[in-house]
Amino acid sequence: MATIEELKLRVRELENELIKCKQKQCAAEDAQNQQLHRPKIDRMSAEVVDSNPYSRLMALKRMGIVDDYEKIRTFTVAVVGVGGVGSVTAEMLTRCGIGKLLLFDYDKVELANMNRLFFQPHQAGLSKVEAAEHTLRSINPDVSFETHNYNITTMDNFTHFMERISSGGLEEGQPVDLILSCVDNFEARMAINTACNELGRIWMESGVSENAVSGHIQLIIPGETACFACAPPLVVAANIDEKTLKREGVCAASLPTTMGVVAGLLVQNVLKFLLKFGTVSYYLGYNAMQDFFPTMAMKANPQCSDRYCRRQQEEYKRKEAERPKVEAVQEEEEEEVVHEDNEWGIELVSEVTDAELQAASGAVPDLPEGITVAYTIPVEDTESGDTVGETEQSLEDLMAQMRKL
Amino acid sequence: MATIEELKLRVRELENELIKCKQKQCAAEDAQNQQLHRPKIDRMSAEVVDSNPYSRLMALKRMGIVDDYEKIRTFTVAVVGVGGVGSVTAEMLTRCGIGKLLLFDYDKVELANMNRLFFQPHQAGLSKVEAAEHTLRSINPDVSFETHNYNITTMDNFTHFMERISSGGLEEGQPVDLILSCVDNFEARMAINTACNELGRIWMESGVSENAVSGHIQLIIPGETACFACAPPLVVAANIDEKTLKREGVCAASLPTTMGVVAGLLVQNVLKFLLKFGTVSYYLGYNAMQDFFPTMAMKANPQCSDRYCRRQQEEYKRKEAERPKVEAVQEEEEEEVVHEDNEWGIELVSEVTDAELQAASGAVPDLPEGITVAYTIPVEDTESGDTVGETEQSLEDLMAQMRKL
DSSP states (O other): OOOHHHHHHHHHHHHHHHHHHHHHHHHHHHHHHHTTOOOOOSSOOOOOOTTOTTHHHHHHHHTTSOSOGGGGGGOEEEEEOOSTTHHHHHHHHHHHTOSEEEEEOOOBOOGGGTTSSSOOGGGTTSBHHHHHHHHHHHHOTTSEEEEEOSOTTSHHHHHHHHHHHHHOSSSTTSOOSEEEEOOSSHHHHHHHHHHHHHHTOOEEEEEEOTTSSEEEEEEEOTTTBOOTTTSOOSEEEOSOOHHHHHHTTOOOOOOHHHHHHHHHHHHHHHHHHHHTOSOOOSEEEEETTTTBOOEEOOBOOTTOSOHHHHHHHHHHHHHHHHSOTTHHHHOTTOTTOOSTTSTTSOOOOOOOOHHHHHHHOOOOOOOOTTEEEOOOOOHHHHTSGGGOOSOSSOHHHHHHHHHHO | OOOHHHHHHHHHHHHHHHHHHHHHHHHHHHHHHHTTOOOOOSSOOOOOOTTOTTHHHHHHHHTTSOSOGGGGGGOEEEEEOOSTTHHHHHHHHHHHTOSEEEEEOOOBOOGGGTTSSSOOGGGTTSBHHHHHHHHHHHHOTTSEEEEEOSOTTSHHHHHHHHHHHHHOSSSTTSOOSEEEEOOSSHHHHHHHHHHHHHHTOOEEEEEEOTTSSEEEEEEEOTTTBOOTTTSOOSEEEOSOOHHHHHHTTOOOOOOHHHHHHHHHHHHHHHHHHHHTOSOOOSEEEEETTTTBOOBOOOBOOTTOSOHHHHHHHHHHHHHHHHSOTTHHHHOTTOTTOOSTTSTTSOOOOOOOOHHHHHHHOOOOOOOOTTEEEOOOOOHHHHHSGGGOOSOSSOHHHHHHHHHHO
């Protein structure tokens, strides 16, 4: 049996061991927590010190690029799809100091995502929105986040999605300023399109091809430009989702380069749109094989299958007709407006020639099993000139060009 | 004084507490370590399972884009400058599964870097190469890393830099396959240029403007294309480094979008060059204000101030003269070669018109204090037709265009 002295010694030993253990525990927890925080910053400053995360952004004012960079904090952007393009898009907006981000996705992080930027192997198994919010908060705690781990295309979720883009702004009840589509399938794009047509919300589309070497971004203003239903893609997955394809040993190729470029072009367009600088692009393509960047624009289709799109077109026409012609004189504060027909200084013309498009086109890819041509253009429809507004090219021409790409 | 019973109770209490503490310590350490590792992968597989980080890259073979994707593991790339462009460049190459990366930088991570991708606030104070290596290793432990925390422009470091690009390949003693310049100043670019001319190593240049809204990438093949000394930039910082400017309250603007796009275009060009697909660009510019992407190419200047460049030009001429004209027939395995004069299927012509360049040019920016025009083009030199090879535009024209940009 132990003596008092032996027991006292043991108590001292244990106490010392416990102190050491607690120190180690604290150090390990500190290391974890360090990754979570920098203090919040109340006001964006232009001060040039190493500790100011906004100095290089505020310098855009001194350089004469942006008039009021701080305004970025007043905007809310919804990012639908937090994959190869969406995650980088959310990170860029976070680093730029956007006011609030709404993230929508229902996928989990997998090691198979590691060939694209943003997610890290230790996040495998977490939901993409949860993992993204954790990383983005640690990058910039000044941004507000709202995440939704669901598929926006199911009935209930779609209703909730509509509600959130209508009233999930920085101030609850206010709409979000812009919706970004960074999804990888037709159904989700159509859902966003339907919601934005009904609510009259401006959105931007993005996409990357299955062979990983081309992509595009597109600005959609309901009633003014072609919506996703005005000129849907010719080729879509025939009701077979990515998971079914994967079970059959087939997957799309992807590259961090193409996805990074598309995210960069998308967020650049967002910054130009929100902060009113440069020329906002209606459509900008990226062909990585040839380093070719086609641009174009399509007016809304008066025979669009989406009735809310047709209603928005009526509304747009009515507003255009009501606009006083001398507007440029009345609104002197908006000096930068180049084209009178909208407030972003952009115009609806195609800047790409047939020859250029043809030059950038490769062979038509073999469609994997389960992928079919979504529809054919009926010949009788294309004979009426009504389908196309005042663009120089007919919808038929543009669709024929899309097929060649 | 404590009784034996009391002491025994205390020992039991302490033992239990110690167990709990050790459990917590382990959990916290696990959480830390989780962020460090996924197991190494011996052979790249195309298997379509969620746990395969290479499935979407290997799919490039099935899509007919790349013949032999696995070859990426045999290449070594040196990235000089691990800032806004270099860090994303290194991350993209890491995620693509490059064999080995050499990273050179002498800067520390600061909160002022947080408006660009890659670094996180908790890394502030660490050296950029150390922080980058830590993150990149956790993203892809299959890549080998070698980091050098020094300024390559000082005499001793320059000698060591030359030695490492000559013999720092995957197999020690072999040269690196490609050097990427992602630096932000004239002296460092000139140092890389000097080293690559002397060693006859191919490199790619990248750059982003001070106002954050334009950038470029460029492929430089010593003896064949213009080197950095053949047509140096007209405007450089007059011996005043970034730190001095910062002390005076001046800093360049930067955006995660422009830097991400430039890094994406750079690494895309690297992949096309190393894995032999698509068309490798000699020069690709990015004007974010207009979404304009000029391309061009410049032949080497026979009157270049760098004697190693002139020597490489002689060597190149000699080799070209020795090349048998029927080569295309002899080397049947290289089916994809479009142009006979090099192995990358690229040609030296300007693809941008004067009008296009002019359209994309803004006003000449005000130069901040300490920034001067580096030189003027002597009129007598430009009168001899010798300076320009077989390009359609004279060096003088191209320089005049550069000045407009």
